[in-house]
Amino acid sequence: MTPSKPLRFEHSTHFRSGGTLGLVSWARASSPWLIHFNSAGCNACDIEIVAALTPRFDLERFGALLKGSPRHADVMVVTGTVTRQTRDRIIRIWEQMPEPKFAVAVGNCCVSGGVFRGCYNSYPGLDSVIPVAAYVYGCPPKPENIIHGVATLLGKIRGS
Amino acid sequence: MSLEAEQKLASGLKELLGDRVSDIKVQRARSIFVTVKAEDYKESIRRVIEKYGITHISTITGADSGPTVDVMPHLSHAGTKITFKAAVPKTAAEIDTLTDILPGAVMYEREVHDLLGVKFKGHPNLARLVISDDWPSDVHPLRKEYKVIRPEPIRKT
Amino acid sequence: MTPMPEFSVIVGPQHPALKEPESFTFWVDGEDVVRAEVRIGYAHRGIEKAAESRTYIQNIPLIERICGICNVAHTICYTQNVEYLYGREIPRRAEYIRTIIEELNRIHSHLLWVGIAGHEIGFDTLLMYVWRDREVVMDLIEEMTGNRVSTALMTVGGVTRDITPELATRLRKGLDILEERTKYYEKIAAGESTILARTKGIGILTRDEAVRHCAVGPTLRASGIKSDIRADDPYAAHDEVPFDVITSDTCDLFGRVVVRVYETIESIKQVRYCLDHLPNGPIRIRLPNTPPRGESLSRVEAPRGEDIHYVRSDGSDRPARYKVRAPTLGNLAGLVEMLTSKGNYKVHVADIPIILAGIDPCMCCMDRTARFIEPSRNKEWVWTWDQLKRYKRRSGR
Numbered sequence: 001m002t003p004s005k006p007l008r009f010e011h012s013t014h015f016r017s018g019g020t021l022g023l024v025s026w027a028r029a030s031s032p033w034l035i036h037f038n039s040a041g042c043n044a045c046d047i048e049i050v051a052a053l054t055p056r057f058d059l060e061r062f063g064a065l066l067k068g069s070p071r072h073a074d075v076m077v078v079t080g081t082v083t084r085q086t087r088d089r090i091i092r093i094w095e096q097m098p099e100p101k102f103a104v105a106v107g108n109c110c111v112s113g114g115v116f117r118g119c120y121n122s123y124p125g126l127d128s129v130i131p132v133a134a135y136v137y138g139c140p141p142k143p144e145n146i147i148h149g150v151a152t153l154l155g156k157i158r159g160s
Numbered sequence: 161m162s163l164e165a166e167q168k169l170a171s172g173l174k175e176l177l178g179d180r181v182s183d184i185k186v187q188r189a190r191s192i193f194v195t196v197k198a199e200d201y202k203e204s205i206r207r208v209i210e211k212y213g214i215t216h217i218s219t220i221t222g223a224d225s226g227p228t229v230d231v232m233p234h235l236s237h238a239g240t241k242i243t244f245k246a247a248v249p250k251t252a253a254e255i256d257t258l259t260d261i262l263p264g265a266v267m268y269e270r271e272v273h274d275l276l277g278v279k280f281k282g283h284p285n286l287a288r289l290v291i292s293d294d295w296p297s298d299v300h301p302l303r304k305e306y307k308v309i310r311p312e313p314i315r316k317t
Numbered sequence: 318m319t320p321m322p323e324f325s326v327i328v329g330p331q332h333p334a335l336k337e338p339e340s341f342t343f344w345v346d347g348e349d350v351v352r353a354e355v356r357i358g359y360a361h362r363g364i365e366k367a368a369e370s371r372t373y374i375q376n377i378p379l380i381e382r383i384c385g386i387c388n389v390a391h392t393i394c395y396t397q398n399v400e401y402l403y404g405r406e407i408p409r410r411a412e413y414i415r416t417i418i419e420e421l422n423r424i425h426s427h428l429l430w431v432g433i434a435g436h437e438i439g440f441d442t443l444l445m446y447v448w449r450d451r452e453v454v455m456d457l458i459e460e461m462t463g464n465r466v467s468t469a470l471m472t473v474g475g476v477t478r479d480i481t482p483e484l485a486t487r488l489r490k491g492l493d494i495l496e497e498r499t500k501y502y503e504k505i506a507a508g509e510s511t512i513l514a515r516t517k518g519i520g521i522l523t524r525d526e527a528v529r530h531c532a533v534g535p536t537l538r539a540s541g542i543k544s545d546i547r548a549d550d551p552y553a554a555h556d557e558v559p560f561d562v563i564t565s566d567t568c569d570l571f572g573r574v575v576v577r578v579y580e581t582i583e584s585i586k587q588v589r590y591c592l593d594h595l596p597n598g599p600i601r602i603r604l605p606n607t608p609p610r611g612e613s614l615s616r617v618e619a620p621r622g623e624d625i626h627y628v629r630s631d632g633s634d635r636p637a638r639y640k641v642r643a644p645t646l647g648n649l650a651g652l653v654e655m656l657t658s659k660g661n662y663k664v665h666v667a668d669i670p671i672i673l674a675g676i677d678p679c680m681c682c683m684d685r686t687a688r689f690i691e692p693s694r695n696k697e698w699v700w701t702w703d704q705l706k707r708y709k710r711r712s713g714r
Contacts, residue, residue: 040362044385044466047429051455054448081362084311085292091314115379119363120301120308121292128313140385140466188401190550191614215528216544218616219642221627234614234625239549241614264531267649268642275365290361301366302638308366 031063032154035073037093040122041080044140045107049077052143059147062154070096075153081109081116082123094130102133102153106146111135166192169240176211180204190240198231201246202256205233209261212237217262222272224304229253229276233265248278250303257282275302343656343669346693350664353656355649368639372606373399373473376639383641385466386429389422390619391641392471394626397552398615399473402608402630409554410598411475416554417488417591418461418470419617420584424495425454426620427577427584430677431502434574437674438515443505450498457491460484475601485592496585503578516571520655520672521662523568530650534622535580536676538564539572546618553617557594558587570675577677606634619644621677648676 038046052059053066067073070093082090094103105126108114116122126132133156136149166186173194174184180203183195196204208214216236223230228247235242248255257280258265269280270289277300280286291301299306344352364383368376380395381388393415400407428451435443455465462468462478470476480488506512522532527540537544545562547555563579565572612629622644631637655672658664664672 042382042385042388044382044388047386048466051448051452054452055445056449056452083292083362084294085361087311087314109382115382116362116364116367118308118310119367120306120310121361121363123311124313125317127317128315131315139382142465187611187613188404193612216531218531218623218625218647219627219640221638221640223627223629223638223640232627234627236550241550241616243614262531263529264647264650267646271646289357292361301363306366308363308370 031065032074032150032157033065033067033072034075034077034150035067035070035093035097036077036079037090039078039080039086039090039110039126040083041107041109043080045079045110045138048140048143049079049106049146052146057143057147059143059150062147062150064150070094071098073097073101075102075104075150077104077106078110078126079106081113081119082126082129083121085121087123087129090126090129100157102157103130104134104136104149104153105132106136106149107141108137108139111137114139163189166190166240169237169242173208173242176207177204191243192240193243193245195245198246198248198255201231201244202258202261205235205244205258206261208242209235214242215262215264217258217264217268220258220265220268220272222276222278222302224250224276224302226304229278229303231255231272231278233258233262233268235262250277253278254281256280259283274300276300277303341669341673343666344692345666348663348665348667349658350656350666350669351658353653355653357646357649365639365641368636370635372634373608373636374606376636377471377473378467378469380641381467381469383643386426387422387619387621387624387644388467389419389470390617390624391626391643392468393419393553394615394617394619394624394641396471396473397617398613398626398628399608400604401613401615402611402628403604404609405474405602405604407475407602408599409596410479411600412554413591413595414476414478414480414600415471416558417480417588418458418468418476419553420587420591421454421458421461422468423584423620424581424588425451425458426677427581428454428499430577430620430674431506431574434671434674435512437671438512440511447502450495453491453494453498457488460487472601474604475599477601479600480592480595485595488592489589492585492588496582499578499581499585503582506574506578512574513571515671516569516574517567518569518571519668520570520573520664520675521568522651522655526654527568527651530654531647532622532651533644533647534619534677535573535576536622536648536651538562539576540568541566546616546623550616552615554591558590560584560587570671573675573677607632621645622647645676645678648678652676652678 036049051057076097105111109116110126113122113124117124123129134149134153136145138145163186170184170186170192174181180196180200181194185193187193214235214237218234218236221232228249230245230247232243232245246255255278257269269283270286272278273280273286274289274291342354343350364379367379371379377392381392383391428447432444432447458468459465462470470478522540524541527537527542541564543562543564548562560583563576563583565575608630610630610632614627616623616625624644625642627640628636629638656664
């Protein structure tokens with residue numbers, strides 16, 4: 001069954017338990033829609049993210065779907081070093097995403113610059129450009145790490 | 161390891177180019193370095209690729225050598241790498257383009273232009289290739305004078 | 318062409334599979350692409366400059382991350398380049414181990430590509446199947462090196478880990494499974510009508526064009542040119558390990574699929590040969606921190622093509638200059654040619670994604686922004702990759 005897009009209720013009239021926020025949080029946490037942005041990465045993290053979607057690891061069982069447009073996404077998964085060229089793109093996409101939104105930094109380059117820290121074109125991590133909700137370390141992180149990162153983020157969302 | 165074939169090729173190159181060659185070195189198996197003057201650069205390469213039927217250029221390396229920049233196209237002939245080396249002064253970093261005799265050089269010359277500021281005369285489109293649009297046009301990161309300036313974080317973490 | 322007002326639609330990258338940011342501009346006439354231009358550089362990280370301020374050993378992890386997918390090719394090219402500076406030969410056993418991990422890396426890269434190509438065609442099942450089978454080779458790489466992707470196996474002077482007989486047995490078992498699965502994909506690639514319909518006659522790069530634009534790797538070999546660094550300019554153990562250079566005469570995308578699938582089978586054979594003929598001896602030699610003054614050039618056949626590195630030493634423990642030309646840059650000029658309609662060869666807008674995927678781009682460059690200019694109707698617009706692929710499906714190709 002395909003998870004449906006979470007509904008945004010202004011007033012909760014039909015849902016009895018949890019109230020408006022409860023329903024929306026539950027819906028959001030059960031079916032996060034992800035958008036993946038590859039900043040200037042070496043692609044190692046990207047292929048591990050794709051591997052996380054394939055049958056052996058199957059990220060989709062969490063209801064996480066990879067979507068194309070920022071306007072439909074709850075979570076932005078970023079890989080790779082943030083460079084001067086990609087910085088503006090990242091900020092634009094981030095601004096296009098509707099609230100509440102979360103950014104996940106995947107891989108050492110995105111978390112803190114990784115091997116590229118100190119290079120003339122690289123920022124020291126994604127959080128020097130946008131706020132980050134979850135950090136997945138590794139170079140590259142194994143698909144299990146990535147799933148753990150997403151699951152941790154879902155836990156955060158549920159708790160909110 | 162016998163370098164007979166390479167030595168033979170090196171002598172052949174020296175004979176073909178005559179005075180244009182200031183140095184020729186068999187660096188190791190299947191690798192020869194030929195040093196020429198900047199004004200003889202294109203003509204030497206043209207003669208060599210015509211004589212040996214060379215069509216493949218692997219890349220062009222630019223290297224800062226103090227007062228000069230070395231421009232080094234790496235050609236490939238039957239598995240052997242022939243590298244030409246020509247030095248241009250930094251203050252007047254210009255050399256002829258190879259794109260009319262080796263169309264494959266088009267991207268590599270753009271890269272050397274971006275990173276080291278060498279102008280390739282006659283290149284069809286010496287636009288930026290790897291450097292970002294907001295980078296100042298007179299700053300060439302691979303020159304030794306350029307000291308790395310890290311990008312400033314936009315927000316405090 | 319009159320200058321047009323620019324209106325750019327802000328887009329975001331979305332493809333789950335491919336690479337980095339990049340920008341293309343296409344001039345179109347109705348459905349046909351008449352001209353293409355490429356602007357790369359979004360993933361320019363300043364590696365060559367950074368390499369000058371790190372020691373030769375510190376540079377190994379940096380070079381490894383030029384490209385995560387073909388990290389083995391880059392590290393072999395780097396370490397052997399530095400070893401050439403010393404003028405020293407590394408132990409034969411180390412060269413065989415390098416060849417083993419290199420070919421395993423090629424297998425993983427080609428299988429990855431087959432899955433991605435399937436996805437680009439719209440054949441998602443193929444992506445899932447191939448990537449599931451690719452996990453076999455990922456496990457083998459992890460057993461051998463401790464990491465799935467960035468192997469960290471190479472050092473200046475040899476390799477860091479050895480292959481025990483037990484590991485060799487496990488590798489052989491894994492190879493048997495891989496061979497069986499790859500032969501299955503070989504049948505699919507050659508016989509499945511969906512794939513044939515969407516790859517035959519698409520993305521043509523004739524023999525002459527491939528030579529003129531100095532294409533490399535499977536893109537070159539799919540245009541009928543028998544050129545492979547492992548055969549022409551052998552390194553590591555390739556002077557002893559027998560293999561066939563796979564070419565195809567079709568000059569199109571189908572040829573590129575075929576070349577990569579058959580190369581995977583060749584790689585499996587090469588790994589088996591290396592395991593059977595692994596020489597005894599040490600796996601590394603210790604070299605001093607500072608190589609002698611000089612310069613050196615080194616090439617390897619990465620999964621995407623010829624990868625060439627240049628190093629210059631000034632006698633210190635850091636390189637004075639390190640230059641890398643990764644294979645995809647070599648295929649860019651050919652790519653632009655493939656994307657240009659000429660004579661009877663028409664490039665449709667709908668085919669753009671698969672043609673781009675066909676060269677197996679690995680250059681920090683696939684931004685999913687494609688800008689279109691149609692002079693005859695005075696139109697200009699920007700599409701995201703997703704929009705381009707949805708257009709492809711709607712147009713029924």
